[in-house]
Amino acid sequence: MELQPHHVPEFDPVADEDAIVRAPNCRVTILAPRLVRLEYDSEESFEDRPSQLVWYRNQPVPEFDVERTETDLRIETAELTLQYEFGEGFTDDRLSIELADGTVWQYGEDESNLGGALRTVDMVDGAAELEDGLFSREGWAVVDDTDRLVFEDGWIAQRDAGDDYEDLYFFGYGTDFEAGLDAYTDITGDTPMIPRWALGNWWSRYWDYTQAELRERVEGFADHDLPLSVAVIDMDWHVIDNPHHDGWTGWSWNEEYFPDPGGFVDWLHDNDVRTTLNLHPADGVHPHEDQYEAFAADMGIDPASEEPIPFDAADPAFMRGYFEHLIDPIEDEEGIDFWWIDWQQWEESPELEGLDPLWALNHLHALDRTRDDKRPFIFSRWPGLGGHRYPIGFSGDTIISWDSFRFQPTLTATSANVEYGWWSHDIGGHMGGTIDPVDFGELYARWTQFGAFSPINRIHTTKSASTDKRPWQFDGEVFDALADALRLRHALVPYLYTMAWRDHRDSVPLVRPMYFHTPDAEAAYETPHQYYFGSELVVAPHTRERDDDTNLARRSVWLPDGEWIDLFTGEHFEGGRWHARYGDLGDIPVYARAGAIVPLDADVSSNDVANPDAMRLVVVPGADNEFTLYEDDGVSREYRDGEHVTTTITQHDDGDRSTVEIGPAEGALDLVPDKRTYSIEFRGVAEPGTVEASIGEQSVEVLATEYDADRDRFTVDLPAVDVSERLTVTLDVDDATLARRDRTDEHVERLLRYCKLPASVKDQLLEESYDRAELGWLADYLQVMSASQQRAFFETLTGAGMDRIDHDGDERIVVWNGDGRSDISYRYTAWDYDIHPFEQSGESETGVVPAFDLFDVDDPDLDATVAMQYGDLATIEQTAPADD
Template sequence: MNSISFHKARLKTVLLGALISLLYLQPLQAQNASSLQADKKAIVEADNARFTVLTPRLIRMEWNSSKSFDDHASFVVVNRKLPVPAYTSKRENGWLTIKTGELEMSYKLNSGSFNQENLKIKMLKSDTISWSPGKKQKYNLKGTYRTLDNYDGDTHLHNGKKIELEDGILSRDGWYFLDDSSDLRLDNSDWPWVYTRENAGTDWYFMGYGSDYKSALYDFSQISGKVPLMPRYALGYWWSRYWSYSDNELRELTANLKRFNIPADVLVIDMDWHRQGWTGWSWNKSLFPDPAKFLSWTNENHLKTTLNLHPADGVAGYEDDYNQFAQNMKFDTTGRKTIPFLASDKQFMSNLFDVILRPIEQKGIDFWWLDWQQWPNDKRITNLSNTWWLNYVFYTNMDRNRETRPMLYHRWGGLGNHRYQIGFSGDTFISWKSLEYQPYFTNTSSNVLYTYWSHDIGGHQLKHGDESVDPELYTRWLQYGALSPILRTHSTKNGKIQKEIWNFSGKYSQVQYEAIRMRYTLVPYIYTMTRKTYDTAIGLCRPMYYDYPKAEEAYRFDREYMFGDNMLIAPIGSPAVEGFSKVKVWLPEGNDWFEWHTGTLLKGGQILERAFTLNEYPIYIKAGSIIPMYGENVQNLDSNPEDITVAVFPGNNGRFTLKEDNGNDKAYKDQYASTEFSTSSNGREVTVTIGGTTGKYDGMPGKRRYILKLYGSEIPQKVLVNGKAVDFSQTLKDGNWSYTGRELSVNVSLPLSDTRKQQQVKVIYSTDNKADINNGLVGKLKRLTQLTAELKSMDNGIYLPEALGNAEETNRALEYYPQNFYQLIDKFNADYQKLPVIINDLRGVNKENQQKLLKLLQ
């Protein structure tokens, strides 16, 4: 391709990308004035006041002495052009009254600017919720905070102060008030830019929602912008460490990840990629002799790459692109003085991207880690937050100039930053306090739509006096990380902090590996829930009161959270005592809950104290849930695999709709696919229906192999696939079924088929026999394996009692002799009852060790 053809093709690509952005991503950024102005039918004017009915719960209220009303985007509000809700407006007895199905607002005509005497709002469905100017909230449920730098849990280690979280959208008061009067505005240029305005007047928004928190968040997202869908790869494992990595070291690290079968998607390269210090724009060639070839290698290995930026030092004379940058800025290069950084200068920022950053991106950098830690506000526009503004500028620049989905990894800058996805929470101390606090911190962040915090999993820095990483603490942190928005391990530049799995003993490394693998297993479910966040503004990790607003426990159990719609997590935040981590968990009423790692079906509507060994975690799945999963062969998230596991959990009549798309294009608003899974029960028969996939997207698999996995299942008498009986096999193969004793699961392999074709599986159980196996049997079998291993290690001369050996091997016997399922379960129950006496009678085992073994039977 000649140069002219190449540039024509490039221009066509850029124009196409801009068109797609305009069509699919509004209102992520302000595009033009017309996209921000409300429909005239939604507006009521009275004297110097203007009221806009945005939703039944949300009203904009403006007053301006010159009636100079402003419809530009603010930093928070970027859209007002919404469907006009039903409402009435009347003027009577000197008052203007606007009434929707939810609110009644009254304004006294000819009474001037708003005050508590002339403006009142009440909720029509509540006798207790009303508002007038000046009223203060009492029960705000909080939002988030800029950084956890130097915090040990919620306490600053140096000054002892507690974190004071910002207020959020949600409150038990049942209303939200936004004063947008003094907020900066964005102009209507092709790349909307900040400007200051005069004669701003009053610009308020009021939202009344009672306890309907989900509707409140959705309404807020309608005016403040959706939470954009991340690229699918962001849900994978991020390897990150502040370390002066070289090209050689990173290749060796990646080779070890592959050697240990650890999947990974993102490689984070911290500050030492810079030529000098922790900032700058030029590669350190002593570490990366040829950055382009290094990035070509990362792409070949399916690793997305990000570089850390601290842009405050401007563009120094030693930078590779200094001359071109200075020429574009018309800056005197005499003495090669540094060109000062000024984020509000559109020319400076445009050249920064055009001359310096975009050429680096085009070599293979997928997104930026923007780590602003310098002066808080711009030096020209003094009320402009550098953090907020840089997040906007970096994200929207990527949006304008890339075909792939824009993504930014950055610090929280304030309300409206949810439009730029992933937050970096800062440099926490490595402690149980930090792990204990992070779930609550993450939960409340959803109250400002900032749902994708990326924490330093495992903590950033050791506390004074600590010499190494506590393996139990790191393992529990990694388990939490696998069930948090972003799984990114990280630490500071300290040789004593080594978080590579292969640096831990087998007891810990195996559980760490299982945590990362579990994350990849759950990606289809997680990605579907991130799609739901885009559609509804409901966060992936959300407080319990979203789903159970009337229950007091939902507010008291503030570390507990829903992980999507079907999973409840009660994270472990303290060290084990005598081998067990105890957790007090609230299980809401309305359904039963399946404790996944122990195989225990528990009643909803109760508070329990549960105990977990290292390889167990408090994951509770709504009874009857269907969870789509990936298999263990997935090593990265570049594409949607052909094979999908459909996991069905104990309970009646479940339903789940899997959402998929290209994973990294901008067309996800309309180009996606849906596949519905459902179950129905009739006596001792369970029917699972896999609906034909609807919709389409680029790269969509035309055929797919489904593996059905029924957890907590007895061994059936017969399995039918699309009406035909299939055979049992000890090894799962196409067109047959098997049983996994370790998980007590029936596994059915469906043939490779057209994704648009409906399929059905019927599982028929014995009507003569029935066994209760969802009573913790999975956990008992797991702990017996641990018990026998520890017993054997105590003294090589110990004879393993027959009843103990038989009980421990029950999981394998179920696979070998499926026809003896009920007899084997009965025998296990009988043998298990004998084990305490057997262990007490063991010769050669001291009392202390006997007690240790007995605890595994409790």
């Protein structure tokens, strides 16, 4: 029995003959000016079948020159030069590639790889080691495809290769990360469009819910005006108690819990909520299952024998029956929207060496979704390179801790280096940890804020009675922070969906490391916990708990060159520098670049994520920009044939005037409302003078305007506009459009409001002028301040500070002094206590704090301290202790 036709992709694996250069025992394929395939085989038996990773080698042939002698081969493209001396196998002294900038790769050389993704964070509390990605600080990376299986007759087979066969792909893209990803997806396939509903909020809990209880949970979100898009049904949907195994695997509905699963799913859909079922397929199919008899007969097993049907990813007959008997009927009869493939077992099939069942499940489940014009959407762990074709990713069972939370922004951003852009993390953590009602509430709120600005926002918890993450179980500021984050996430769907289209079309993931667009800035490589979020925003989530003395969370932020506006407060920031940010529980550090355009859904009162009737358009003046809003039906694959709508939004800044133009919608207009109302929010803008609006050449009456001086926000409400018309709004100000006012006094007063200090001290400080140039006035107050309070005041007043950065397990201490103050100095000291308690060993240096510097203190034998001296007033220390 073979797989179904929809389980077999349309491959194009044979490269154009003109792209191939042959030499003794060697074949080189020029796939792009900076992408080369290198094969060696002593019998010259080379591989043209698609591998598990590479499906499309038939690429446009780039220009290149070949020089060949009896002993050597030289190939030169516009971007690299390959040198190979013929011999027995690739060796470091015979094979090299030089890039255009002079960088040379020698075969076998290791690079300082920038990292990629990982299979799972199961049982990891904190940072975990990432697999290699497609980029390095040296400018090149090598992907070894030698041991991957190949497709034959639609399914997987061993390569018939000799022992000395090698199959390598050399990526020489330097810091042109987007071009590298584009070339990678050219040969491996695009990231599919995900369903629009997946971008809303998810509720998930490992719990033996009845359908009535789960309905109550969904209604709870509505009762508290919290939008919800997906309700996950974990493993207790199926029969657990049985005489054959431990119950983790199951295919038959537990009728005690779900007496009417189809009716329940219909109710979810009627309330604009999608659902998934959790699968643990490893134990196969046993005779107590509803589907056993028919499946066993298909597999040649006598059902009367009650012989179990073992799980076998290598057998196409089993995998075809798996879908025909187990998966597809539940989708068709109960309306399940997608599957959570929770594979946690073996990584290699005993029936076929090299076949990872996780990869097989991801591959076939994704393709099975396409049988009814659905998108290839699943929920599963990362199966290695090529996993971008099977969104979305389940990062695994996360420990409930600040350390685990801190790793998730790094993991999410770094995975862009392998085009794996759609992670779903256990927001709030899955298991373990210490559940203190105050500390856990803070951690959960911060995690959910990150979830609102991550690819998928899925709240999840294990089967623990003490860990209840229903947002309405929390009081006061925790509930407010949770509710704000969930509503904000729902509002972001138009922006997120456009970014999904950009990723599908251009291979630019939603979340990317800072060095992706600022590769020449060294600071960009030292900010692993912040990231680009789409084309318009930078996000730096709070990942540390509040300090007991300041009652505020602190984090360091680096912004690239240019002008940036805090998306929520409207505060202006100069780029190319660091700052320390102090925030209460409602603070979410999100920065919009000058010129930013962020389309939002204006209605967050329901679960509906359809193309909205009313939109909030957030714009930041100060620069010209263009944003193309993308919309389609949100679920089908018809967008491939042009069944979509685009609306081009532009912003033009003339210094004292900002003009926003919403162009006519183009494409399949039946997919969007006939008319839309717009509320345009100018953020970070100076107090406006006049505002005018027009449709085409016809003036339009503005319904209402409002200026919030505290947040430098000007809102313009407009009447409903036909989407086929062009809407123009022009805002005039007296001076410059951006409000670049200094908010230092506001920050100091905010610190005073939150800090634990004697009332008399606070009263006196409130009378101060907060002179930033001369800090002597602060001396009288330092004796009653803790070290963290002193640090907060100095960093706020001077703009100079330092932070300890956990860089994927490596420690750095960064220092900064954006204003170039000469009265702030540092001393770096390293010592080894094993030699003598006070004997210095290692580096030591002093000086005025520069605009930016870092100290690599990841030496297990040394303790290291950076002491920052603010004049002669105070010394603030940052220590990175040696490992025990």
